[in-house]
Amino acid sequence: MPDLFIAFSYKDILFLLQAALVTIGLCAMAFSCGLVVALVIGLFRTARRFPALRWIGGAYVEIFRGTPLLMQIFVAYFGLSILGLNLPPFVAVSIPLILYTGAYMGEIVRAGVEAVPRGQWEAGRSLGMRYRQLMRYVVAPVAVRVMIPPSVGFLVQLVKGTSLAYVVGYVELTRAGYIVSQSTYATMLVFTLVGAIYFGINYPLSLASQRLEVRLRRHA
Amino acid sequence: MLKLENVHKWFGSLHVLNGISFEVSRGQVTVIIGRSGSGKSTILRCINGLEPIQEGRIRVDGELVEAHSRHVHKIREKVGFVFQSFNLFPYYTALENVSLAPRIVKGLPAAEARTVAEQMLARVGLSDKLAVYPDKLSGGQQQRVAIARALAMKPELMLFDEVTSALDPELVGEVLKVMQDLAEGGMTMIVVTHEMGFARRVGSRVLFFHEGQIAEEGPPDQIFTDPRNENLRTFIQSIL
Numbered sequence: 001m002p003d004l005f006i007a008f009s010y011k012d013i014l015f016l017l018q019a020a021l022v023t024i025g026l027c028a029m030a031f032s033c034g035l036v037v038a039l040v041i042g043l044f045r046t047a048r049r050f051p052a053l054r055w056i057g058g059a060y061v062e063i064f065r066g067t068p069l070l071m072q073i074f075v076a077y078f079g080l081s082i083l084g085l086n087l088p089p090f091v092a093v094s095i096p097l098i099l100y101t102g103a104y105m106g107e108i109v110r111a112g113v114e115a116v117p118r119g120q121w122e123a124g125r126s127l128g129m130r131y132r133q134l135m136r137y138v139v140a141p142v143a144v145r146v147m148i149p150p151s152v153g154f155l156v157q158l159v160k161g162t163s164l165a166y167v168v169g170y171v172e173l174t175r176a177g178y179i180v181s182q183s184t185y186a187t188m189l190v191f192t193l194v195g196a197i198y199f200g201i202n203y204p205l206s207l208a209s210q211r212l213e214v215r216l217r218r219h220a
Numbered sequence: 221m222l223k224l225e226n227v228h229k230w231f232g233s234l235h236v237l238n239g240i241s242f243e244v245s246r247g248q249v250t251v252i253i254g255r256s257g258s259g260k261s262t263i264l265r266c267i268n269g270l271e272p273i274q275e276g277r278i279r280v281d282g283e284l285v286e287a288h289s290r291h292v293h294k295i296r297e298k299v300g301f302v303f304q305s306f307n308l309f310p311y312y313t314a315l316e317n318v319s320l321a322p323r324i325v326k327g328l329p330a331a332e333a334r335t336v337a338e339q340m341l342a343r344v345g346l347s348d349k350l351a352v353y354p355d356k357l358s359g360g361q362q363q364r365v366a367i368a369r370a371l372a373m374k375p376e377l378m379l380f381d382e383v384t385s386a387l388d389p390e391l392v393g394e395v396l397k398v399m400q401d402l403a404e405g406g407m408t409m410i411v412v413t414h415e416m417g418f419a420r421r422v423g424s425r426v427l428f429f430h431e432g433q434i435a436e437e438g439p440p441d442q443i444f445t446d447p448r449n450e451n452l453r454t455f456i457q458s459i460l
């Protein structure tokens with residue numbers, strides 16, 4: 001039994017931790033860029049007086065939510081290279097992750113905006129506020145509070161979702177685990193460790209969200 | 221300063237406003253009474269462009285009110301609206317609720333907006349609640365903050381939509397008192413209400429709405445002591 005671990009050294013652990021940073025970075029990038037997409041989609045979806053915008057937003061959400069992320073990554077990576085666009089793996093993985101985030105978070109934005117009672121909108125409007133002012137000062141404070149729990153839920157999903165990047169050879173945590181297990185044969189140990197690292201990323205997220213929720217819930 | 225000409229509105233096939241015409245001049249307190257569904261709240265919502273109308277004209281200071289037009293904001297800055305359900309912004313203190321619009325809509329510097337807000341809250345008797353959030357205020361206090369919030373925009377016309385209907389009976393008085401003070405200060409007001417005592421005391425004239433039309437109008441004394449319209453007569457009997 002001990003023989004099994006001989007090849008497994010602190011260097012491998014270091015390698016895994018580095019890869020964990022890559023995963024975190026990938027997530028942070030996809031989440032923040034995806035949030036911009038989501039904001040647009042969410043506002044499209046709630047545009048009461050513009051059915052065309054609502055339709056576009058709806059179609060976007062259905063397409064990116066209705067197809068597997070893995071397939072989206074394949075299309076971005078292999079599909080675009082067929083078209084002569086040779087994207088580096090980081091970009092090929094980023095694009096589908098951003099669009100995927102845009103669809104899920106777009107729905108969360110929509111739910112947040114719709115959770116703001118009609119009367120709040122009308123109060124803002126009756127004071128002469130323009131759409132942007134209304135959104136920023138009246139809708140956002142209420143909507144953001146509604147959005148936090150599902151957003152963290154999605155973020156956790158996204159952290160795990162980035163593991164699919166391994167299929168195009170992008171070295172993030174899962175790929176790194178695969179590499180280490182190939183060279184050490186300590187498959188069980190390595191993937192348990194990899195799993196623990198994922199958990200170590202996600203659990204603090206959940207805790208932070210719970211605390212934030214309690215803090216923001218005051219005066220509700 | 222306000223002129224309505226033959227205003228019609230439908231909700232689907234429901235004809236809620238059926239040719240409403242009236243004028244309001246500066247300093248006048250117009251009280252609108254009528255059964256629920258008579259269109260009295262709807263007319264207020266149309267006056268500041270929260271609801272579009274299908275026919276007729278509404279003018280504030282000569283400017284046409286069009287619900288979805290670009291300049292409707294400009295009109296709303298001049299027309300304050302107080303809702304039945306207060307609609308305070310829950311995550312802003314009383315002071316912030318009142319100072320927000322002067323700051324972002326009128327572009328007043330923060331300090332100045334704050335001063336205005338303090339003055340308005342003093343006017344409604346809430347100087348001791350500046351830093352309090354709406355959830356810690358009683359209904360009557362919330363409604364007074366809502367009145368202060370509308371006043372802070374220095375409106376030329378104030379619309380009150382059944383502002384005491386959601387209040388416990390013992391809280392109605394404090395809100396009516398604020399409104400009476402306002403009226404005595406010369407504010408132009410349109411008040412949709414079921415408070416007939418208030419209508420008689422404060423109103424310059426009363427409009428009785430029935431099935432989307434003005435069935436009778438006149439000075440409060442005449443309306444309440446000598447109603448001519450059959451529906452108005454039964455309405456007044458039913459509430460007294």
